[in-house]
Amino acid sequence: MTNTTLSRRQFVVTTVAAGGAFALGVGVASSPAEAALLRDSPWNDDSMNKPGEINAWVVIQPDDTVIIRYGRAEMGQGSFTAMPQILAEELECDWEKVRPEYASANRNLRDNKVYGTLATGGSRAIREQGVLVQQAGASARERLIAAAAKRWNVATTECEAAMSKVTHKMSGRTFRFGELAVEAAAIKLDKEPALKRPDQYKFIGRRLARLDVPLKINGAAKYGIDLEVPDMVRAAIIKSPVFGGTVKSVDESGIKSRRGGVQVVKLPNAVAVVADRYYRAQAALNALKIEWEVGANGTTNSTQFRKMYLDALNEKGAEARHDGNVDTAFAGAAKTIEATYDVPIIAHAPMEPLNAIAHVQGDRVDVWVGTQNADAALTVAAQNSGVKPENVYIHNTFSGGGFGRRLGPDEVGQAVAISKIVGKPVKLLWTREEEIRQGRYRTQAAIKFKAGFAADGTATALEMRNSAGSGNPAAAQNGIDQQTLQGLINTAYKLPNFRIISILKQTHVPLGPWRAPGHSQNVFFVESFVDEMAYAVKKDPIAFRRELLAHRPDFQQVIDLLVEKSDWGKPMPKGKGRGVAVHESYDSIVGMVAEVTVAGGQVKVDRVVIVADVGTVVNPRGVENQLEGGMIYGLSAALFGEITVKDGRVEQGNFDTYPVVRFKDAPKTEVYISPTPGKRWGGIGEPGATMIQPAVTNAIFAATGRRLRSLPVRGQDLSGSV
Amino acid sequence: MANIIVNGTRHQIDVEPETPLLWVLREEIGLTGTKFGCGIAQCGACTVHVDGQAIRSCSVTVRTVENKQITTIEGLSRDSSHPVQQAWLAEQVPQCGYCQSGQIMATVAFLKATPNPTDAQIDANLTNICRCGTYERLRRAVHRAAALMRT
Numbered sequence: 001m002t003n004t005t006l007s008r009r010q011f012v013v014t015t016v017a018a019g020g021a022f023a024l025g026v027g028v029a030s031s032p033a034e035a036a037l038l039r040d041s042p043w044n045d046d047s048m049n050k051p052g053e054i055n056a057w058v059v060i061q062p063d064d065t066v067i068i069r070y071g072r073a074e075m076g077q078g079s080f081t082a083m084p085q086i087l088a089e090e091l092e093c094d095w096e097k098v099r100p101e102y103a104s105a106n107r108n109l110r111d112n113k114v115y116g117t118l119a120t121g122g123s124r125a126i127r128e129q130g131v132l133v134q135q136a137g138a139s140a141r142e143r144l145i146a147a148a149a150k151r152w153n154v155a156t157t158e159c160e161a162a163m164s165k166v167t168h169k170m171s172g173r174t175f176r177f178g179e180l181a182v183e184a185a186a187i188k189l190d191k192e193p194a195l196k197r198p199d200q201y202k203f204i205g206r207r208l209a210r211l212d213v214p215l216k217i218n219g220a221a222k223y224g225i226d227l228e229v230p231d232m233v234r235a236a237i238i239k240s241p242v243f244g245g246t247v248k249s250v251d252e253s254g255i256k257s258r259r260g261g262v263q264v265v266k267l268p269n270a271v272a273v274v275a276d277r278y279y280r281a282q283a284a285l286n287a288l289k290i291e292w293e294v295g296a297n298g299t300t301n302s303t304q305f306r307k308m309y310l311d312a313l314n315e316k317g318a319e320a321r322h323d324g325n326v327d328t329a330f331a332g333a334a335k336t337i338e339a340t341y342d343v344p345i346i347a348h349a350p351m352e353p354l355n356a357i358a359h360v361q362g363d364r365v366d367v368w369v370g371t372q373n374a375d376a377a378l379t380v381a382a383q384n385s386g387v388k389p390e391n392v393y394i395h396n397t398f399s400g401g402g403f404g405r406r407l408g409p410d411e412v413g414q415a416v417a418i419s420k421i422v423g424k425p426v427k428l429l430w431t432r433e434e435e436i437r438q439g440r441y442r443t444q445a446a447i448k449f450k451a452g453f454a455a456d457g458t459a460t461a462l463e464m465r466n467s468a469g470s471g472n473p474a475a476a477q478n479g480i481d482q483q484t485l486q487g488l489i490n491t492a493y494k495l496p497n498f499r500i501i502s503i504l505k506q507t508h509v510p511l512g513p514w515r516a517p518g519h520s521q522n523v524f525f526v527e528s529f530v531d532e533m534a535y536a537v538k539k540d541p542i543a544f545r546r547e548l549l550a551h552r553p554d555f556q557q558v559i560d561l562l563v564e565k566s567d568w569g570k571p572m573p574k575g576k577g578r579g580v581a582v583h584e585s586y587d588s589i590v591g592m593v594a595e596v597t598v599a600g601g602q603v604k605v606d607r608v609v610i611v612a613d614v615g616t617v618v619n620p621r622g623v624e625n626q627l628e629g630g631m632i633y634g635l636s637a638a639l640f641g642e643i644t645v646k647d648g649r650v651e652q653g654n655f656d657t658y659p660v661v662r663f664k665d666a667p668k669t670e671v672y673i674s675p676t677p678g679k680r681w682g683g684i685g686e687p688g689a690t691m692i693q694p695a696v697t698n699a700i701f702a703a704t705g706r707r708l709r710s711l712p713v714r715g716q717d718l719s720g721s722v
Numbered sequence: 723m724a725n726i727i728v729n730g731t732r733h734q735i736d737v738e739p740e741t742p743l744l745w746v747l748r749e750e751i752g753l754t755g756t757k758f759g760c761g762i763a764q765c766g767a768c769t770v771h772v773d774g775q776a777i778r779s780c781s782v783t784v785r786t787v788e789n790k791q792i793t794t795i796e797g798l799s800r801d802s803s804h805p806v807q808q809a810w811l812a813e814q815v816p817q818c819g820y821c822q823s824g825q826i827m828a829t830v831a832f833l834k835a836t837p838n839p840t841d842a843q844i845d846a847n848l849t850n851i852c853r854c855g856t857y858e859r860l861r862r863a864v865h866r867a868a869a870l871m872r873t
Contacts, residue, residue: 076818076854209814216819217810218802219755219795223820226754234749259738277737279745351759351767351820351853400757400820401853432760621814625859629817632855655764655851664845666857 038099038211040222042074043395046104048111052181054143056103056114057087057136060181064164066093069103071115072125073372074212075350075402076629077685078622079125081210085618086130089203090137090196093177094164100211105374105394119373121407121513123586123683126618130681131195138193140184147183148175198616198678205677207621212398224370224397225355225429232357232425233261235418236282239270239438242294242648243508247271251289258284265418272418278429297508298648302344302444305507305645309446310342312467317503318479321489324497326452329461333452337536339529341709342446343521345509346641347439347652349660352400353432358415359425360385365392365416366425370399372406380409384416403633404513408440433653440512441643443469443484445521449529452497457537459548461497464488466522470504471511479504486518487690491526492555492584493548509645515633516686519585520693524638524711527581527694532707541580541698542568555582558591558613558674565672566593566609575599576606579698581691586683589613592631594667594695598703601719605635605667605696613674614682623684624671630688631669636660638693639713659714724784728753729797739785744768746784747794755795755823759851766850769824770794776831795823798830806830809867817854825850829864838868
């Protein structure tokens with residue numbers, strides 16, 4: 001399986017990528033029809049035990065097509081290609097024959113969670129399911145071999161599998177996988193085969209082109225928003241703009257005699273309008289006069305919330321970790337420093353606003369939605385319809401970004417409720433304003449640090465007092481929600497005396513996981529303060545970090561490469577600076593150096609160098625993609641990200657008031673992988689979003705001497721700086 | 723009634739004249755490659771060409787584009803062979819892919835006006851939003867497309 005497994009499609013693409021523009025002029029590009037066995041909609045038909053289904057993950061059809069089930073959702077992170085790539089390594093199939101499809105949530109429910117969780121989050125597709133999928137591929141291969149050996153009446157050891165064929169080595173006879181699949185499905189192995197060692201990988205580690213890309217350059221890929229089902233009506237919605245509010249009254253006089261079968265649907269906390277066209281539904285909704293019952297929440301605002309989180313830092317709180325004794329250490333320290341940081345709430349703003357089609361009919365519910373969490377979508381649809389979960393079918397589509405927002409299926413619950421009322425399939429679409437104002441936001445948070453040093457500048461003690469909101473306060477134990485402490489409690493830095501205090505505070509604002517939850521704000525906090533610690537004892541920020549990471553050779557290796565590639569230590573002109581951040585999350589170590597220019601009070605991030613140790617790399621291109629993209633996602637938060645609340649409701653509504661990074665803000669980016677194959681499978685969807693935030697503010701400090709202890713950068717006064 | 727020409731085909735559509743072009747394309751004609759992202763011409767996911775110019779179809783009424791030549795992503799090429807699409811494929815630009823129809827349409831119009839762009843010109847003229855953060859690849863793909871179109 002060397003060059004032959006590089007299909008013509010892969011070969012064309014990789015040749016072009018390596019050879020430069022001229023090659024493409026010569027090579028005829030593959031057409032999408034040829035390139036993608038992938039259909040424009042990835043869900044499957046929810047059936048079990050199809051002919052040729054060797055196990056829940058692999059179906060081989062008579063024409064040799066290999067259907068590989070994918071136990072996650074593709075929202076841009078690329079694991080819809082990477083997971084099949086892992087399985088194909090063991091299966092020894094022809095990559096050209098592989099057609100991935102989503103695993104069925106309904107089957108997952110009925111078939112004893114055969115796919116584990118389908119929730120896509122925590123950068124854990126490969127970390128959690130990689131080995132499972134390898135085993136599924138290896139098992140299928142051995143059973144195909146056993147089926148062939150049985151037909152030939154030879155020992156399985158005389159046969160081998162490659163390129164979707166089983167060959168009897170001595171005679172050269174072959175069977176195609178498609179000829180063997182039905183028999184293979186009936187074979188039981190005495191024991192599951194051993195997996196390949198990393199040094200035996202031929203397919204894992206390749207820069208394969210993504211299978212979904214051909215569908216995403218011509219408008220062919222179907223997202224939830226693109227689907228239609230027969231007799232469907234379209235719905236627009238507004239939920240109480242003050243979280244927790246309810247509908248008090250709706251004045252429909254403004255929409256009399258409108259075209260399109262306009263109908264107002266009242267939910268307890270939201271008002272929807274259905275019509276034959278979305279535009280008509282939305283226009284009618286805009287013309288309604290709605291009064292909301294908002295209660296005391298309607299008088300709250302972000303200034304109060306910020307004061308609450310900052311004041312809370314003086315409370316006793318709950319001790320989440322204590323190594324050594326920080327009080328004794330501070331008492332004996334030659335020098336101590338303190339600083340307080342905080343961040344506002346931020347929204348996810350995926351490109352595709354939330355939407356879902358629901359059809360409630362009798363004892364069956366169908367939902368078409370691009371969700372990160374098909375299991376949860378199924379549960380919510382069952383709850384909101386009253387139909388048994390076994391009779392709920394989630395047809396999960398491509399989604400236009402998730403970043404955590406599509407984990408809590410609010411849109412599914414609404415669409416199901418509306419469909420139940422109107423008795424038809426309903427396609428519900430949120431406006432961008434609804435998406436920004438009805439988020440499950442990253443928590444507002446504050447932290448107070450204190451560090452102690454010995455006379456020689458060695459750091460001896462560190463205390464962090466953190467106040468934040470929990471996305472799931474009911475699950476907090478003893479005043480501690482582990483997620484709010486991610487990136488603090490598991491910091492790789494080692495100090496003999498170390499304490500973390502957790503103080504949980506809730507407002508009425510709904511909170512949820514934002515890409516790299518916990519880490520996202522906490523890495524900004526820690527990596528900023530560690531920078532302060534370095535400067536306090538007049539040490540180079542990287543040299544100082546190396547001291548605190550002396551016990552971690554893997555980190556040192558990442559830092560070595562980071563120093564080399566980022567030109568760390570080379571002088572920079574006035575007004576420019578470099579900032580560093582390193583962190584371990586999701587079993588990956590990532591370091592970043594950002595270069596900024598500060599001029600006339602404006603910050604421009606010029607260049608970002610990223611080094612990552614993710615253990616075994618399945619697809620280097622995927623790793624690079626996620627690190628680049630994650631970095632940009634975090635950069636939006638660093639530079640611009642701020643949701644404010646006034647009179648209990650979110651003030652921002654669209655990209656004019658909630659700006660995000662565009663071309664002009666996007667730095668030149670370089671990604672380098674520090675390879676450690678075989679050590680572990682590291683996650684890569686989220687780590688990139690965290691380090692960039694402190695790397696930028698640390699660079700601003702290097703350029704200007706101004707330490708930013710709040711985000712976003714926008715709106716902070718840098719005008720007087722150098 | 724609105725008379726519009728989309729990808730070379732004339733359509734007579736019974737809609738209110740103030741309907742945004744985006745929703746006519748998506749819901750009346752069934753061309754869903756053009757996406758809804760913001761509704762206020764901020765993000766560019768809905769970019770199409772009207773007489774060769776890139777416009778944001780969420781903020782243009784169907785009345786104003788009657789009898790003009792409208793091109794959507796589906797009409798750019800029959801087989802994804804347009805050099806900009808080929809550059810996108812070669813650079814493996816899309817992640818979630820939702821903004822990419824708009825990115826491609828914006829780039830096609832941009833390269834017509836600026837066949838040999840610098841990074842600074844790209845940054846100043848391409849304003850479409852990508853939340854997956856594919857800008858590094860987008861820039862490379864724009865340069866690659868420009869090179870392809872010169873040959």
